[in-house]
Ligand code: ADP
């Protein structure tokens with residue numbers, strides 16, 4: 001498999017073409033951003049951890065019946081994935097109040113919900129990823145109704161899997177963001193990443209934050225937190 005020209009450079013990853021039009025290579029950087037790029041920095045070793053964690057989860061989810069873009073890990077930071085056309089929705093699942101949910105509704109962080117919530121943001125940096133509902137997504141023709149139903153079903157199944165997995169590692173899954181894409185034949189698959197950049201993970205005993213909130217909120221110990229969740233994941237596998 002040949003790595004050809006760069007197709008896209010995002011905030012955390014680069015995407016490269018390959019000699020197969022149906023496959024691309026994602027290359028994970030140590031760059032970190034928050035607040036839609038307003039805060040910038042580096043988290044040493046993050047690219048390796050996010051690549052390896054994402055791939056382990058994608059492989060497990062695939063086995064559990066959720067189709068994903070994952071093909072093969074190529075190196076510490078590079079992975080071969082199926083090329084998709086990304087559905088421009090950030091799919092956020094929450095088990096516990098935190099972050100923008102707590103801010104928007106004026107509640108404290110840490111309220112455990114009776115059932116998970118699913119929400120969508122329009123993936124559009126220029127508009128600051130505005131929150132939207134299904135009828136908005138349909139009006140904007142971002143996805144078909146059946147696609148949104150599939151995405152919601154997969155997102156909740158991913159939550160069930162991740163919640164149980166992290167719980168077995170002494171980690172509480174607070175919330176996370178997923179992205180889905182369409183293969184050439186229209187099949188919806190899970191894409192992008194599942195990592196401490198895109199999940200809120202709290203130590204189950206101490207409630208210590210073990211995710212990107214340490215960077216967003218200048219809490220220190222960012223690298224150690226990423227390394228700690230990776231260590232616990234490897235121990236559990
Ligand atoms: P951002 O674009 O938000 O800065 P990244 O730095 O993570 O994000 O860049 C990776 C980009 O690749 C994202 O836009 C993501 O939607 C996209 N992407 C993820 N998986 C795939 C895939 N399988 N095929 C094509 N694009 C993908």
Ligand code: UDP
Nearest residue numbers: 092098099100101175176177197198199200
């Ligand atoms: N998230 C993400 N990318 C985004 C927005 C959110 O990965 O562009 C993740 C974030 O890490 C958290 C969850 O989605 O795990 C919910 O984030 P929230 O809506 O609370 O926004 P934030 O507080 O990150 O602004």
